[in-house]
Amino acid sequence: MRYYLIKRTKRVLYWSLMAAFLLIQAYPILWLLLAAFRPNIELLSAPFALPRSLTLENFVTIFTKSHILTYIKNSAIISFFSLSFIVLFSSMAAFAIAKMKFQGNRALYRYFLIGLTIPYSVTLIPLFTMFAKIGLIDTRISVILPLLAFQLPVSIMLFVNFYRFIPDEIIEAAVIDGCGIFGIYGRIMIPLSLNTILTVLAMNFITVWNDYTFSLVFINSAELKTISIGLQDFIGPRGLKDWGATYAAIALSILPTLLIYFSLNSRMTAGMTLGAVKS
Missing domain, CATH: 1.20.5 (Single alpha-helices involved in coiled-coils or other helix-helix interfaces)
Known part of the structure:
Protein backbone atom coordinates (compact mmCIF):
# COMPACT_ATOMS: atom_id res chain seq x y z
CA MET A 1 0.00 0.00 0.00
CA ASN A 58 -6.59 45.08 -36.01
CA PHE A 59 -6.22 42.77 -39.01
CA VAL A 60 -8.14 45.19 -41.23
CA THR A 61 -5.69 47.89 -40.16
CA ILE A 62 -2.54 45.93 -40.98
CA PHE A 63 -3.86 44.84 -44.38
CA THR A 64 -5.12 48.28 -45.43
CA LYS A 65 -2.69 50.68 -43.76
CA SER A 66 0.62 48.83 -43.96
CA HIS A 67 2.73 46.87 -46.46
CA ILE A 68 2.66 43.64 -44.48
CA LEU A 69 1.81 41.51 -47.53
CA THR A 70 4.93 42.84 -49.26
CA TYR A 71 7.01 42.04 -46.19
CA ILE A 72 5.60 38.51 -46.01
CA LYS A 73 6.33 38.04 -49.72
CA ASN A 74 9.95 39.15 -49.25
CA SER A 75 10.40 36.84 -46.27
CA ALA A 76 8.87 33.96 -48.24
CA ILE A 77 11.20 34.53 -51.21
CA ILE A 78 14.29 34.74 -49.00
CA SER A 79 13.19 31.66 -47.03
CA PHE A 80 12.49 29.61 -50.17
CA PHE A 81 15.86 30.22 -51.83
CA SER A 82 17.83 30.03 -48.58
CA LEU A 83 16.28 26.72 -47.55
CA SER A 84 16.60 25.25 -51.06
CA PHE A 85 20.33 26.01 -51.20
CA ILE A 86 20.86 24.92 -47.59
CA VAL A 87 19.35 21.48 -48.23
CA LEU A 88 21.11 21.06 -51.58
CA PHE A 89 24.59 22.12 -50.50
CA SER A 90 24.54 20.52 -47.05
CA SER A 91 23.26 17.17 -48.33
CA MET A 92 25.83 17.06 -51.13
CA ALA A 93 28.69 18.06 -48.84
CA ALA A 94 27.60 15.55 -46.20
CA PHE A 95 27.34 12.77 -48.80
CA ALA A 96 30.92 13.45 -49.91
CA ILE A 97 32.20 13.58 -46.33
CA ALA A 98 30.35 10.53 -45.04
CA LYS A 99 30.44 8.15 -48.00
CA MET A 100 33.25 9.17 -50.36
CA LYS A 101 36.67 8.04 -49.19
CA PHE A 102 39.30 10.69 -49.86
CA GLN A 103 42.20 12.17 -47.96
CA GLY A 104 41.18 15.03 -45.75
CA ASN A 105 37.46 14.32 -45.45
CA ARG A 106 37.64 14.43 -41.64
CA ALA A 107 39.54 17.73 -41.78
CA LEU A 108 36.95 19.09 -44.20
CA TYR A 109 34.18 18.08 -41.81
CA ARG A 110 35.91 19.84 -38.92
CA TYR A 111 36.37 22.91 -41.13
CA PHE A 112 32.63 23.13 -41.69
CA LEU A 113 31.92 22.65 -37.98
CA ILE A 114 34.11 25.66 -37.16
CA GLY A 115 31.22 27.72 -38.51
CA LEU A 116 29.20 26.77 -35.42
CA THR A 117 31.58 28.84 -33.27
CA ILE A 118 31.42 32.06 -35.31
CA PRO A 119 28.80 34.61 -34.15
CA TYR A 120 26.85 36.77 -36.58
CA SER A 121 28.08 40.04 -35.12
CA VAL A 122 31.78 39.61 -35.97
CA THR A 123 30.99 39.18 -39.68
CA LEU A 124 28.68 42.16 -40.21
CA ILE A 125 31.34 44.79 -40.99
CA PRO A 126 33.40 42.55 -43.35
CA LEU A 127 30.23 41.39 -45.11
CA PHE A 128 28.89 44.93 -45.46
CA THR A 129 32.20 46.12 -46.91
CA MET A 130 32.38 43.23 -49.35
CA PHE A 131 28.73 43.51 -50.44
CA ALA A 132 29.07 47.27 -50.90
CA LYS A 133 32.06 46.82 -53.22
CA ILE A 134 30.28 44.28 -55.45
CA GLY A 135 26.91 46.07 -55.40
CA LEU A 136 24.84 43.60 -53.35
CA ILE A 137 23.64 46.00 -50.67
CA ASP A 138 19.84 46.37 -50.65
CA THR A 139 19.26 43.12 -52.51
CA ARG A 140 17.75 39.83 -51.35
CA ILE A 141 21.01 38.05 -52.21
CA SER A 142 22.78 40.01 -49.48
CA VAL A 143 20.47 38.34 -46.93
CA ILE A 144 20.36 34.89 -48.54
CA LEU A 145 24.14 34.40 -48.72
CA PRO A 146 24.91 35.00 -45.00
CA LEU A 147 21.92 32.91 -43.94
CA LEU A 148 23.13 30.11 -46.19
CA ALA A 149 26.67 30.30 -44.83
CA PHE A 150 25.66 30.31 -41.16
CA GLN A 151 23.07 27.54 -41.44
CA LEU A 152 25.25 25.15 -43.42
CA PRO A 153 27.39 23.81 -40.51
CA VAL A 154 24.54 22.45 -38.39
CA SER A 155 22.77 21.14 -41.51
CA ILE A 156 25.91 19.34 -42.69
CA MET A 157 26.33 17.85 -39.22
CA LEU A 158 22.79 16.42 -39.28
CA PHE A 159 23.21 14.98 -42.77
CA VAL A 160 26.65 13.50 -42.03
CA ASN A 161 25.40 11.74 -38.90
CA PHE A 162 22.47 10.30 -40.83
CA TYR A 163 24.46 9.25 -43.89
CA ARG A 164 26.90 7.37 -41.66
CA PHE A 165 23.89 5.43 -40.41
CA ILE A 166 23.16 4.14 -43.95
CA PRO A 167 25.01 0.84 -44.61
CA ASP A 168 27.75 1.00 -47.21
CA GLU A 169 26.42 -2.23 -48.71
CA ILE A 170 23.50 -0.33 -50.23
CA ILE A 171 25.86 1.97 -52.11
CA GLU A 172 28.11 -0.92 -53.14
CA ALA A 173 25.11 -2.78 -54.58
CA ALA A 174 24.11 0.32 -56.53
CA VAL A 175 27.63 0.67 -57.92
CA ILE A 176 27.61 -2.97 -59.04
CA ASP A 177 24.31 -2.33 -60.83
CA GLY A 178 26.00 0.49 -62.75
CA CYS A 179 24.71 3.48 -60.79
CA GLY A 180 26.94 6.56 -60.91
CA ILE A 181 27.77 9.00 -58.14
CA PHE A 182 24.91 11.36 -58.95
CA GLY A 183 22.53 8.43 -59.31
CA ILE A 184 23.48 7.18 -55.85
CA TYR A 185 22.97 10.63 -54.41
CA GLY A 186 19.67 11.35 -56.17
CA ARG A 187 18.06 7.90 -56.22
CA ILE A 188 19.28 6.41 -52.94
CA MET A 189 20.55 8.98 -50.45
CA ILE A 190 17.89 11.65 -50.95
CA PRO A 191 14.85 9.33 -50.68
CA LEU A 192 16.33 7.62 -47.60
CA SER A 193 17.03 10.96 -45.89
CA LEU A 194 13.55 12.44 -46.21
CA ASN A 195 13.12 12.79 -42.43
CA THR A 196 16.50 14.49 -42.15
CA ILE A 197 15.63 16.86 -45.00
CA LEU A 198 12.39 17.83 -43.26
CA THR A 199 14.28 18.29 -40.00
CA VAL A 200 16.80 20.59 -41.66
CA LEU A 201 14.00 22.53 -43.37
CA ALA A 202 12.00 22.99 -40.17
CA MET A 203 14.98 23.95 -38.00
CA ASN A 204 16.38 26.41 -40.50
CA PHE A 205 13.00 27.87 -41.45
CA ILE A 206 12.59 29.24 -37.94
CA THR A 207 15.95 31.03 -38.15
CA VAL A 208 15.59 32.21 -41.75
CA TRP A 209 12.00 33.43 -41.45
CA ASN A 210 12.72 35.32 -38.22
CA ASP A 211 16.03 36.80 -39.39
CA TYR A 212 16.45 40.33 -38.12
CA THR A 213 20.19 41.05 -38.10
CA PHE A 214 21.08 40.59 -41.76
CA SER A 215 17.83 42.12 -43.00
CA LEU A 216 18.37 45.19 -40.84
CA VAL A 217 21.98 45.71 -41.93
CA PHE A 218 21.79 44.91 -45.65
CA ILE A 219 18.24 45.99 -46.63
CA ASN A 220 17.40 49.68 -46.96
CA SER A 221 14.38 50.02 -49.25
CA ALA A 222 10.83 49.48 -48.01
CA GLU A 223 10.07 47.28 -51.04
CA LEU A 224 12.57 44.64 -49.85
CA LYS A 225 11.89 44.68 -46.11
CA THR A 226 11.18 41.35 -44.44
CA ILE A 227 8.41 40.76 -41.93
CA SER A 228 10.75 41.02 -38.93
CA ILE A 229 11.85 44.51 -40.03
CA GLY A 230 8.41 45.56 -41.22
CA LEU A 231 6.98 45.29 -37.70
CA GLN A 232 8.68 48.62 -36.98
CA ASP A 233 6.05 50.32 -39.16
CA PHE A 234 3.61 50.20 -36.28
CA ILE A 235 5.74 52.53 -34.16
CA GLY A 236 4.29 56.00 -34.57
CA PRO A 237 5.58 59.49 -33.72
CA ARG A 238 7.40 59.78 -30.39
CA GLY A 239 7.45 56.01 -30.03
CA LEU A 240 3.68 55.62 -29.84
CA LYS A 241 2.41 52.20 -30.91
CA ASP A 242 -0.80 50.87 -32.32
CA TRP A 243 -0.73 47.88 -29.97
CA GLY A 244 -3.66 46.04 -31.51
CA ALA A 245 -2.22 46.22 -35.02
CA THR A 246 1.24 45.36 -33.69
CA TYR A 247 0.01 42.20 -32.00
CA ALA A 248 -2.00 41.25 -35.08
CA ALA A 249 1.08 41.67 -37.27
CA ILE A 250 3.22 39.64 -34.85
CA ALA A 251 0.59 36.87 -34.74
CA LEU A 252 0.52 36.80 -38.53
CA SER A 253 4.33 36.68 -38.69
CA ILE A 254 4.65 33.69 -36.33
CA LEU A 255 1.83 31.72 -37.98
CA PRO A 256 4.06 30.09 -40.66
CA THR A 257 6.58 29.08 -37.99
CA LEU A 258 3.91 27.46 -35.84
CA LEU A 259 2.40 25.64 -38.82
CA ILE A 260 5.78 24.32 -39.97
CA TYR A 261 6.77 23.22 -36.47
CA PHE A 262 3.57 21.41 -35.53
CA SER A 263 3.09 19.81 -38.95
CA LEU A 264 6.67 18.49 -39.09
CA ASN A 265 7.22 17.83 -35.39
CA SER A 266 7.06 14.03 -35.65
CA ARG A 267 9.31 14.01 -38.72
CA MET A 268 11.80 16.28 -36.94
CA THR A 269 11.95 13.95 -33.96
CA ALA A 270 12.49 10.93 -36.21
CA GLY A 271 15.15 12.70 -38.27
CA MET A 272 17.12 13.91 -35.26
CA THR A 273 16.91 10.49 -33.60
CA LEU A 274 18.21 8.67 -36.68
CA GLY A 275 20.99 11.22 -37.06
CA ALA A 276 22.11 10.65 -33.49
CA VAL A 277 22.32 6.86 -33.63
CA LYS A 278 25.72 6.65 -35.22
CA SER A 279 28.47 9.26 -35.62
Whole structure:
Protein backbone atom coordinates (compact mmCIF):
# COMPACT_ATOMS: atom_id res chain seq x y z
CA MET A 1 0.00 0.00 0.00
CA ARG A 2 2.80 2.40 0.88
CA TYR A 3 4.63 1.61 -2.37
CA TYR A 4 1.44 2.29 -4.32
CA LEU A 5 0.96 5.68 -2.63
CA ILE A 6 4.57 6.68 -3.29
CA LYS A 7 4.29 5.67 -6.94
CA ARG A 8 1.01 7.54 -7.34
CA THR A 9 2.43 10.64 -5.65
CA LYS A 10 5.43 10.63 -7.99
CA ARG A 11 3.12 10.32 -10.99
CA VAL A 12 0.94 13.20 -9.81
CA LEU A 13 3.99 15.39 -9.20
CA TYR A 14 5.42 14.50 -12.60
CA TRP A 15 2.27 15.36 -14.52
CA SER A 16 1.73 18.50 -12.44
CA LEU A 17 5.22 19.71 -13.37
CA MET A 18 4.60 18.85 -17.03
CA ALA A 19 1.29 20.74 -16.99
CA ALA A 20 2.94 23.76 -15.35
CA PHE A 21 5.77 23.69 -17.89
CA LEU A 22 3.28 23.46 -20.77
CA LEU A 23 1.27 26.36 -19.35
CA ILE A 24 4.37 28.53 -18.99
CA GLN A 25 5.43 27.77 -22.58
CA ALA A 26 1.98 28.17 -24.15
CA TYR A 27 0.78 31.24 -22.22
CA PRO A 28 2.72 33.90 -24.21
CA ILE A 29 1.52 32.48 -27.55
CA LEU A 30 -2.10 32.20 -26.41
CA TRP A 31 -1.99 35.70 -24.94
CA LEU A 32 -0.55 37.10 -28.19
CA LEU A 33 -3.25 35.42 -30.29
CA LEU A 34 -5.98 36.81 -28.03
CA ALA A 35 -4.37 40.27 -27.99
CA ALA A 36 -4.43 40.32 -31.79
CA PHE A 37 -8.24 40.29 -31.66
CA ARG A 38 -8.70 42.73 -28.76
CA PRO A 39 -9.56 46.43 -29.18
CA ASN A 40 -6.85 48.98 -28.43
CA ILE A 41 -8.78 50.44 -25.50
CA GLU A 42 -8.72 47.09 -23.71
CA LEU A 43 -5.02 46.57 -24.39
CA LEU A 44 -4.22 49.98 -22.94
CA SER A 45 -6.49 49.78 -19.89
CA ALA A 46 -6.24 46.08 -18.92
CA PRO A 47 -3.70 44.27 -21.09
CA PHE A 48 -3.52 41.11 -18.95
CA ALA A 49 -7.19 40.77 -18.11
CA LEU A 50 -9.52 38.37 -19.89
CA PRO A 51 -10.87 39.92 -23.12
CA ARG A 52 -14.32 41.47 -22.88
CA SER A 53 -14.75 41.69 -26.64
CA LEU A 54 -13.02 40.55 -29.81
CA THR A 55 -12.64 42.38 -33.12
CA LEU A 56 -11.10 41.99 -36.56
CA GLU A 57 -10.28 45.70 -36.74
CA ASN A 58 -6.59 45.08 -36.01
CA PHE A 59 -6.22 42.77 -39.01
CA VAL A 60 -8.14 45.19 -41.23
CA THR A 61 -5.69 47.89 -40.16
CA ILE A 62 -2.54 45.93 -40.98
CA PHE A 63 -3.86 44.84 -44.38
CA THR A 64 -5.12 48.28 -45.43
CA LYS A 65 -2.69 50.68 -43.76
CA SER A 66 0.62 48.83 -43.96
CA HIS A 67 2.73 46.87 -46.46
CA ILE A 68 2.66 43.64 -44.48
CA LEU A 69 1.81 41.51 -47.53
CA THR A 70 4.93 42.84 -49.26
CA TYR A 71 7.01 42.04 -46.19
CA ILE A 72 5.60 38.51 -46.01
CA LYS A 73 6.33 38.04 -49.72
CA ASN A 74 9.95 39.15 -49.25
CA SER A 75 10.40 36.84 -46.27
CA ALA A 76 8.87 33.96 -48.24
CA ILE A 77 11.20 34.53 -51.21
CA ILE A 78 14.29 34.74 -49.00
CA SER A 79 13.19 31.66 -47.03
CA PHE A 80 12.49 29.61 -50.17
CA PHE A 81 15.86 30.22 -51.83
CA SER A 82 17.83 30.03 -48.58
CA LEU A 83 16.28 26.72 -47.55
CA SER A 84 16.60 25.25 -51.06
CA PHE A 85 20.33 26.01 -51.20
CA ILE A 86 20.86 24.92 -47.59
CA VAL A 87 19.35 21.48 -48.23
CA LEU A 88 21.11 21.06 -51.58
CA PHE A 89 24.59 22.12 -50.50
CA SER A 90 24.54 20.52 -47.05
CA SER A 91 23.26 17.17 -48.33
CA MET A 92 25.83 17.06 -51.13
CA ALA A 93 28.69 18.06 -48.84
CA ALA A 94 27.60 15.55 -46.20
CA PHE A 95 27.34 12.77 -48.80
CA ALA A 96 30.92 13.45 -49.91
CA ILE A 97 32.20 13.58 -46.33
CA ALA A 98 30.35 10.53 -45.04
CA LYS A 99 30.44 8.15 -48.00
CA MET A 100 33.25 9.17 -50.36
CA LYS A 101 36.67 8.04 -49.19
CA PHE A 102 39.30 10.69 -49.86
CA GLN A 103 42.20 12.17 -47.96
CA GLY A 104 41.18 15.03 -45.75
CA ASN A 105 37.46 14.32 -45.45
CA ARG A 106 37.64 14.43 -41.64
CA ALA A 107 39.54 17.73 -41.78
CA LEU A 108 36.95 19.09 -44.20
CA TYR A 109 34.18 18.08 -41.81
CA ARG A 110 35.91 19.84 -38.92
CA TYR A 111 36.37 22.91 -41.13
CA PHE A 112 32.63 23.13 -41.69
CA LEU A 113 31.92 22.65 -37.98
CA ILE A 114 34.11 25.66 -37.16
CA GLY A 115 31.22 27.72 -38.51
CA LEU A 116 29.20 26.77 -35.42
CA THR A 117 31.58 28.84 -33.27
CA ILE A 118 31.42 32.06 -35.31
CA PRO A 119 28.80 34.61 -34.15
CA TYR A 120 26.85 36.77 -36.58
CA SER A 121 28.08 40.04 -35.12
CA VAL A 122 31.78 39.61 -35.97
CA THR A 123 30.99 39.18 -39.68
CA LEU A 124 28.68 42.16 -40.21
CA ILE A 125 31.34 44.79 -40.99
CA PRO A 126 33.40 42.55 -43.35
CA LEU A 127 30.23 41.39 -45.11
CA PHE A 128 28.89 44.93 -45.46
CA THR A 129 32.20 46.12 -46.91
CA MET A 130 32.38 43.23 -49.35
CA PHE A 131 28.73 43.51 -50.44
CA ALA A 132 29.07 47.27 -50.90
CA LYS A 133 32.06 46.82 -53.22
CA ILE A 134 30.28 44.28 -55.45
CA GLY A 135 26.91 46.07 -55.40
CA LEU A 136 24.84 43.60 -53.35
CA ILE A 137 23.64 46.00 -50.67
CA ASP A 138 19.84 46.37 -50.65
CA THR A 139 19.26 43.12 -52.51
CA ARG A 140 17.75 39.83 -51.35
CA ILE A 141 21.01 38.05 -52.21
CA SER A 142 22.78 40.01 -49.48
CA VAL A 143 20.47 38.34 -46.93
CA ILE A 144 20.36 34.89 -48.54
CA LEU A 145 24.14 34.40 -48.72
CA PRO A 146 24.91 35.00 -45.00
CA LEU A 147 21.92 32.91 -43.94
CA LEU A 148 23.13 30.11 -46.19
CA ALA A 149 26.67 30.30 -44.83
CA PHE A 150 25.66 30.31 -41.16
CA GLN A 151 23.07 27.54 -41.44
CA LEU A 152 25.25 25.15 -43.42
CA PRO A 153 27.39 23.81 -40.51
CA VAL A 154 24.54 22.45 -38.39
CA SER A 155 22.77 21.14 -41.51
CA ILE A 156 25.91 19.34 -42.69
CA MET A 157 26.33 17.85 -39.22
CA LEU A 158 22.79 16.42 -39.28
CA PHE A 159 23.21 14.98 -42.77
CA VAL A 160 26.65 13.50 -42.03
CA ASN A 161 25.40 11.74 -38.90
CA PHE A 162 22.47 10.30 -40.83
CA TYR A 163 24.46 9.25 -43.89
CA ARG A 164 26.90 7.37 -41.66
CA PHE A 165 23.89 5.43 -40.41
CA ILE A 166 23.16 4.14 -43.95
CA PRO A 167 25.01 0.84 -44.61
CA ASP A 168 27.75 1.00 -47.21
CA GLU A 169 26.42 -2.23 -48.71
CA ILE A 170 23.50 -0.33 -50.23
CA ILE A 171 25.86 1.97 -52.11
CA GLU A 172 28.11 -0.92 -53.14
CA ALA A 173 25.11 -2.78 -54.58
CA ALA A 174 24.11 0.32 -56.53
CA VAL A 175 27.63 0.67 -57.92
CA ILE A 176 27.61 -2.97 -59.04
CA ASP A 177 24.31 -2.33 -60.83
CA GLY A 178 26.00 0.49 -62.75
CA CYS A 179 24.71 3.48 -60.79
CA GLY A 180 26.94 6.56 -60.91
CA ILE A 181 27.77 9.00 -58.14
CA PHE A 182 24.91 11.36 -58.95
CA GLY A 183 22.53 8.43 -59.31
CA ILE A 184 23.48 7.18 -55.85
CA TYR A 185 22.97 10.63 -54.41
CA GLY A 186 19.67 11.35 -56.17
CA ARG A 187 18.06 7.90 -56.22
CA ILE A 188 19.28 6.41 -52.94
CA MET A 189 20.55 8.98 -50.45
CA ILE A 190 17.89 11.65 -50.95
CA PRO A 191 14.85 9.33 -50.68
CA LEU A 192 16.33 7.62 -47.60
CA SER A 193 17.03 10.96 -45.89
CA LEU A 194 13.55 12.44 -46.21
CA ASN A 195 13.12 12.79 -42.43
CA THR A 196 16.50 14.49 -42.15
CA ILE A 197 15.63 16.86 -45.00
CA LEU A 198 12.39 17.83 -43.26
CA THR A 199 14.28 18.29 -40.00
CA VAL A 200 16.80 20.59 -41.66
CA LEU A 201 14.00 22.53 -43.37
CA ALA A 202 12.00 22.99 -40.17
CA MET A 203 14.98 23.95 -38.00
CA ASN A 204 16.38 26.41 -40.50
CA PHE A 205 13.00 27.87 -41.45
CA ILE A 206 12.59 29.24 -37.94
CA THR A 207 15.95 31.03 -38.15
CA VAL A 208 15.59 32.21 -41.75
CA TRP A 209 12.00 33.43 -41.45
CA ASN A 210 12.72 35.32 -38.22
CA ASP A 211 16.03 36.80 -39.39
CA TYR A 212 16.45 40.33 -38.12
CA THR A 213 20.19 41.05 -38.10
CA PHE A 214 21.08 40.59 -41.76
CA SER A 215 17.83 42.12 -43.00
CA LEU A 216 18.37 45.19 -40.84
CA VAL A 217 21.98 45.71 -41.93
CA PHE A 218 21.79 44.91 -45.65
CA ILE A 219 18.24 45.99 -46.63
CA ASN A 220 17.40 49.68 -46.96
CA SER A 221 14.38 50.02 -49.25
CA ALA A 222 10.83 49.48 -48.01
CA GLU A 223 10.07 47.28 -51.04
CA LEU A 224 12.57 44.64 -49.85
CA LYS A 225 11.89 44.68 -46.11
CA THR A 226 11.18 41.35 -44.44
CA ILE A 227 8.41 40.76 -41.93
CA SER A 228 10.75 41.02 -38.93
CA ILE A 229 11.85 44.51 -40.03
CA GLY A 230 8.41 45.56 -41.22
CA LEU A 231 6.98 45.29 -37.70
CA GLN A 232 8.68 48.62 -36.98
CA ASP A 233 6.05 50.32 -39.16
CA PHE A 234 3.61 50.20 -36.28
CA ILE A 235 5.74 52.53 -34.16
CA GLY A 236 4.29 56.00 -34.57
CA PRO A 237 5.58 59.49 -33.72
CA ARG A 238 7.40 59.78 -30.39
CA GLY A 239 7.45 56.01 -30.03
CA LEU A 240 3.68 55.62 -29.84
CA LYS A 241 2.41 52.20 -30.91
CA ASP A 242 -0.80 50.87 -32.32
CA TRP A 243 -0.73 47.88 -29.97
CA GLY A 244 -3.66 46.04 -31.51
CA ALA A 245 -2.22 46.22 -35.02
CA THR A 246 1.24 45.36 -33.69
CA TYR A 247 0.01 42.20 -32.00
CA ALA A 248 -2.00 41.25 -35.08
CA ALA A 249 1.08 41.67 -37.27
CA ILE A 250 3.22 39.64 -34.85
CA ALA A 251 0.59 36.87 -34.74
CA LEU A 252 0.52 36.80 -38.53
CA SER A 253 4.33 36.68 -38.69
CA ILE A 254 4.65 33.69 -36.33
CA LEU A 255 1.83 31.72 -37.98
CA PRO A 256 4.06 30.09 -40.66
CA THR A 257 6.58 29.08 -37.99
CA LEU A 258 3.91 27.46 -35.84
CA LEU A 259 2.40 25.64 -38.82
CA ILE A 260 5.78 24.32 -39.97
CA TYR A 261 6.77 23.22 -36.47
CA PHE A 262 3.57 21.41 -35.53
CA SER A 263 3.09 19.81 -38.95
CA LEU A 264 6.67 18.49 -39.09
CA ASN A 265 7.22 17.83 -35.39
CA SER A 266 7.06 14.03 -35.65
CA ARG A 267 9.31 14.01 -38.72
CA MET A 268 11.80 16.28 -36.94
CA THR A 269 11.95 13.95 -33.96
CA ALA A 270 12.49 10.93 -36.21
CA GLY A 271 15.15 12.70 -38.27
CA MET A 272 17.12 13.91 -35.26
CA THR A 273 16.91 10.49 -33.60
CA LEU A 274 18.21 8.67 -36.68
CA GLY A 275 20.99 11.22 -37.06
CA ALA A 276 22.11 10.65 -33.49
CA VAL A 277 22.32 6.86 -33.63
CA LYS A 278 25.72 6.65 -35.22
CA SER A 279 28.47 9.26 -35.62
